[in-house]
Amino acid sequence: MSDKKNQNGVQDNSRRVFLKNSGLTVGGLIVGGALGGLIGKKPGSSKPASTEPGGHQMSNSSNPSRALMYFTNQEDFSTIEAAAEQIFPKTDVGPGAKDLDVAYYIDHQLAGNWGLNTKEYMSGPFSLADSVPELGYQTHLKRHEIFDLGIQALNSTAQKKHKKKFHELEGDQQVAILKDFEADKVKLNGATSASNFFGLLRKATIEGVYADPMYGGNKDMAGWKMKNFPGHQMSYKDIIEKDSFVKMDPKSLSSM
Amino acid sequence: MAKKLPKTDIVTVGVGWVGGIIASELTKKGYKVVGLERGKSRSTQDYLKVHDELRYAQRYELMQDLSRETVTIRHNLKQKALPYREWGSFLFGDGLGGSGVHWNGQTYLFLPYDFEIYSKTVEHYGKNKIPKGMTIQDWGITHDELLPYYNQFLKMSGISGEPNPLKGSPQYKYPTKPMLESSEMKLFKDAASKLGYHPYSMPSANLSENYTNPDNISRGACQYCGFCERFGCEYGAKADPVVTVLPVAEKTGKYELRTHSVVRKVLHSGGKATGVLYVDTRTGEEYIQEAEVVVLSAYQMNNVKIMLNSKLGKPYDPKTGQGVIGKNYAYQVNFGGSTGFFDKEYNVFAGAGALGANLDDFNGDFFDHSDLNFIHGANVRIGKSGNRPIQNNAVPAGTPSWGKEFKDASIKYANRTISVGAQGASMPWADNYLDLDPTYKDAFGDPLVRMTFNWKDQDKQLGKYLGEKTAGILKEMGASKVNQGGQKVGDYDIRNYQSTHNTGGSIMGADPETSALNNYLQMWDCENVFSAGANAFGHNSGYNPTGTVGALAYRAAEGIEKYLKKGGSLA
Ligand SMILES: Cc1cc2nc3c(=O)[nH]c(=O)nc-3n(C[C@H](O)[C@H](O)[C@H](O)COP(=O)(O)OP(=O)(O)OC[C@H]3O[C@@H](n4cnc5c(N)ncnc54)[C@H](O)[C@@H]3O)c2cc1C
Ligand code: SF4
Numbered sequence: 001m002s003d004k005k006n007q008n009g010v011q012d013n014s015r016r017v018f019l020k021n022s023g024l025t026v027g028g029l030i031v032g033g034a035l036g037g038l039i040g041k042k043p044g045s046s047k048p049a050s051t052e053p054g055g056h057q058m059s060n061s062s063n064p065s066r067a068l069m070y071f072t073n074q075e076d077f078s079t080i081e082a083a084a085e086q087i088f089p090k091t092d093v094g095p096g097a098k099d100l101d102v103a104y105y106i107d108h109q110l111a112g113n114w115g116l117n118t119k120e121y122m123s124g125p126f127s128l129a130d131s132v133p134e135l136g137y138q139t140h141l142k143r144h145e146i147f148d149l150g151i152q153a154l155n156s157t158a159q160k161k162h163k164k165k166f167h168e169l170e171g172d173q174q175v176a177i178l179k180d181f182e183a184d185k186v187k188l189n190g191a192t193s194a195s196n197f198f199g200l201l202r203k204a205t206i207e208g209v210y211a212d213p214m215y216g217g218n219k220d221m222a223g224w225k226m227k228n229f230p231g232h233q234m235s236y237k238d239i240i241e242k243d244s245f246v247k248m249d250p251k252s253l254s255s256m
Numbered sequence: 257m258a259k260k261l262p263k264t265d266i267v268t269v270g271v272g273w274v275g276g277i278i279a280s281e282l283t284k285k286g287y288k289v290v291g292l293e294r295g296k297s298r299s300t301q302d303y304l305k306v307h308d309e310l311r312y313a314q315r316y317e318l319m320q321d322l323s324r325e326t327v328t329i330r331h332n333l334k335q336k337a338l339p340y341r342e343w344g345s346f347l348f349g350d351g352l353g354g355s356g357v358h359w360n361g362q363t364y365l366f367l368p369y370d371f372e373i374y375s376k377t378v379e380h381y382g383k384n385k386i387p388k389g390m391t392i393q394d395w396g397i398t399h400d401e402l403l404p405y406y407n408q409f410l411k412m413s414g415i416s417g418e419p420n421p422l423k424g425s426p427q428y429k430y431p432t433k434p435m436l437e438s439s440e441m442k443l444f445k446d447a448a449s450k451l452g453y454h455p456y457s458m459p460s461a462n463l464s465e466n467y468t469n470p471d472n473i474s475r476g477a478c479q480y481c482g483f484c485e486r487f488g489c490e491y492g493a494k495a496d497p498v499v500t501v502l503p504v505a506e507k508t509g510k511y512e513l514r515t516h517s518v519v520r521k522v523l524h525s526g527g528k529a530t531g532v533l534y535v536d537t538r539t540g541e542e543y544i545q546e547a548e549v550v551v552l553s554a555y556q557m558n559n560v561k562i563m564l565n566s567k568l569g570k571p572y573d574p575k576t577g578q579g580v581i582g583k584n585y586a587y588q589v590n591f592g593g594s595t596g597f598f599d600k601e602y603n604v605f606a607g608a609g610a611l612g613a614n615l616d617d618f619n620g621d622f623f624d625h626s627d628l629n630f631i632h633g634a635n636v637r638i639g640k641s642g643n644r645p646i647q648n649n650a651v652p653a654g655t656p657s658w659g660k661e662f663k664d665a666s667i668k669y670a671n672r673t674i675s676v677g678a679q680g681a682s683m684p685w686a687d688n689y690l691d692l693d694p695t696y697k698d699a700f701g702d703p704l705v706r707m708t709f710n711w712k713d714q715d716k717q718l719g720k721y722l723g724e725k726t727a728g729i730l731k732e733m734g735a736s737k738v739n740q741g742g743q744k745v746g747d748y749d750i751r752n753y754q755s756t757h758n759t760g761g762s763i764m765g766a767d768p769e770t771s772a773l774n775n776y777l778q779m780w781d782c783e784n785v786f787s788a789g790a791n792a793f794g795h796n797s798g799y800n801p802t803g804t805v806g807a808l809a810y811r812a813a814e815g816i817e818k819y820l821k822k823g824g825s826l827a
Contacts, residue, residue: 034300034301034302034303034304034306034490086658086659087658087659088658088663089659089660089663091660091663091664092664093663093664093667093668094667096663113315114315117323117342118323119315119316119321119322119323120322120323120341120342121322121323121325121326121339121340121341121342122323122341123339123696123697125695127336127338130335130336130338131338132331132747133749133751134331134746134747134748134749134750134751135329135330135338135750136338136340136341136342136344136750136751137341137342138338138339138341175659178658202657202658205658206646206649207310207314207646209645210309210645210646211309211310211314211646212308212309212310215310223645224645226667227645227667227670227671228601228605228670228671229605229644229645229670230605231307232307232308233307233481233482234479234481235479235480235481236479236480236481236482236603236605236606236607236642237436237477237478237479237480239603239606240436240438240480240603240606240607240611241436241437241438241439242439242603243439245601245602245603245671246603253305253307253308
């Protein structure tokens with residue numbers, strides 16, 4: 001099916017070329033702002049928008065998103081890496097969280113707005129005692145603090161059960177501990193629950209598999225490739241009525 | 257001390273669809289309009305990197321900053337309400353164009369039945385059909401009276417669609433042809449027809465073709481890019497206030513837009529508003545904008561909040577049933593949808609916000625409710641908005657939600673999942689209502705809105721019935737496995753997105769004792785305050801709200817002009 005990858009008529013990565021070819025004009029007017037602004041501009045003239053196609057390809061050693069922004073020690077990082085791998089493991093179908101750099105994604109998210117709850121209502125009073133699950137997030141703890149507590153608890157549980165650190169355990173031992181977390185059979189030493197932490201970890205893991213690679217995960221767009229998701233494309237107008245599945249090489253945001 | 261600014265004819269509190277329509281209609285007539293918008297300005301130029309699922313869909317780039325303002329929620333009068341701390345069940349817009357920027361564009365008008373729901377229910381089934389505590393009432397306007405305004409909204413935004421083949425359903429003339437039909441839509445239409453239902457293409461504000469509207473605004477056709485709901489349209493193909501009505505207002509020279517301006521209160525004395533108090537969030541300074549007419553166009557929930565905090569109208573009391581502000585809050589019964597898993601792969605990543613097919617055989621009163629223990633129903637639909645990979649990881653029931661089995665199934669079915677949704681109507685109840693929270697405050701120290709809301713038996717019965725229908729359609733479509741919806745429903749759960757179709761709270765009607773607004777959307781208790789958001793809906797239908805919000809905004813614009821000419825109450 002790979003011969004069909006250009007069926008949507010978009011051969012070039014640049015939005016400028018797309019606009020010229022797409023007939024997106026009404027009475028000679030160019031419609032579409034982000035695109036209209038690009039037409040007529042020479043490649044690379046003023047806006048950094050027109051970077052080289054395929055600029056994403058990086059070798060592992062020089063991958064800048066492998067620097068840590070949140071975790072301050074190897075053990076915390078390894079704990080999250082191991083836990084994420086159990087949530088989204090490597091299988092015959094394709095790579096798992098570890099090979100997709102999901103732990104780096106989680107690290108970056110914990111260091112930013114999401115980890116710090118900057119866009120959430122975090123004013124008190126906090127009434128954990130009055131809360132029911134259906135009414136959602138009700139702890140004063142920020143997400144990065146919940147992760148800290150969760151990591152601690154993963155390791156102390158591993159220590160208690162197997163006298164080892166979490167990331168040193170066998171896969172099925174890790175899975176058993178994570179199941180206990182999901183079912184709230186473990187108590188976290190703070191104003192949150194193990195299942196809360198597990199929920200955040202699961203959510204962040206899935207995001208790290210499938211978010212644009214610029215966030216540090218989804219390495220080489222391998223998450224998208226597994227799912228046959230084409231990433232960031234300009235248009236599916238030409239395939240929308242097709243009955244057969246159209247396979248396309250995915251594009252990341254850095255390729256436009 | 258707040259600084260007083262020179263008086264204008266009209267000030268709008270918020271600049272989304274309602275604020276935009278009011279601005280374009282009244283500036284065209286020569287009136288001076290000031291638009292106050294709490295968020296920032298934006299245009300299609302700002303969507304350079306908009307196809308970013310994490311930033312826009314998961315991290316809510318275009319939504320209200322909850323750290324400044326949210327609502328509190330409880331399930332019943334006895335509970336303590338707790339803040340809605342992170343986004344889940346519904347999302348409020350922020351910035352120029354409001355939610356009109358990141359909506360899908362699924363555009364309907366409510367049914368004739370909706371506007372006279374009380375009378376028609378009694379007429380068809382008798383008074384006993386209405387359970388104790390259900391506070392449905394007629395809207396004080398009929399579908400036919402609203403039709404011209406609806407047509408104005410259809411033409412302005414260029415709605416693409418085809419006639420509804422269901423006998424007795426209202427017929428609209430759509431200005432542009434229907435959207436392209438995908439193979440999933442065809443599958444749905446064929447299966448539904450075989451079952452004797454009446455499918456048709458979803459009416460869409462994502463233009464099916466290049467279009468120039470009566471205001472001479474030209475826009476290009478939709479590219480089916482799959483990044484529509486929660487995103488802005490880089491092509492301007494999706495009708496939003498920024499690419500339709502606001503340029504019209506600006507061109508008149510009569511419009512003044514002030515962004516970063518949060519309105520805290522409407523100032524009034526002796527039954528008339530004098531203006532609004534607002535804060536410039538960049539300088540921190542307070543201003544009073546005086547105006548002949550104040551339009552509350554800050555979205556349903558915020559409109560109710562501002563009315564309550566401004567002491568406009570009589571607050572509703574759920575114990576006595578007296579008062580009107582906060583009354584008849586309703587939502588959408590969205591749990592009757594089902595998900596089908598197919599052997600064949602579909603191009604599920606492609607789509608547009610309002611691309612899909614639907615049927616009304618189980619909506620309104622198109623089917624007999626004599627033996628059913630609910631009223632109204634749902635628009636049943638397949639939406640093809642483009643499945644993005646973080647948000648869509650459906651697996652057949654019984655599959656674990658993480659680990660090897662989950663991973664392999666979520667990938668296997670990534671392009672083999674089709675959902676049939678049911679957008680169920682939500683009825684108002686005496687104890688589902690809005691008031692001010694006694695504890696929690698916004699960034700300015702004003703009380704938050706407190707929502708008291710839970711599902712009732714009517715909702716559960718409706719959801720169960722719809723689950724059977726949607727699962728039935730998926731089986732007919734050839735799904736190998738179906739997760740049937742609506743079978744087990746607990747308390748209202750705010751953690752999962754359902755829909756931003758919050759309605760009611762200051763409803764329109766024919767009687768000042770039982771409604772907050774007359775049928776020109778003018779406040780009974782304050783004749784120069786108008787409000788045309790979904791807060792005016794007496795209940796919520798089995799459709800998305802914005803077509804009706806748009807129509808009511810055109811109706812309000814006409815009312816405001818009448819008021820400015822002759823004053824007084826228009827009803
Ligand atoms: C993700 C999503 C998808 C949707 N899809 C659909 C759909 O397909 N079909 C449909 O019919 N409807 C849909 N809706 C609903 C639709 O967006 C709303 O019905 C519509 O936008 C309401 O218009 P409005 O003008 O009342 O409010 P809004 O568009 O929300 O505009 C209100 C404006 O007021 C501003 N504001 C609020 N408070 C203040 C204040 N105190 N001071 C100053 N400014 C203030 C806000 O920042 C905002 O810009 C969707 C909504 C969401 C969130
Ligand atoms: S699907 Fe169509 S209308 Fe929606 S954002 Fe993409 S191009 Fe615009």
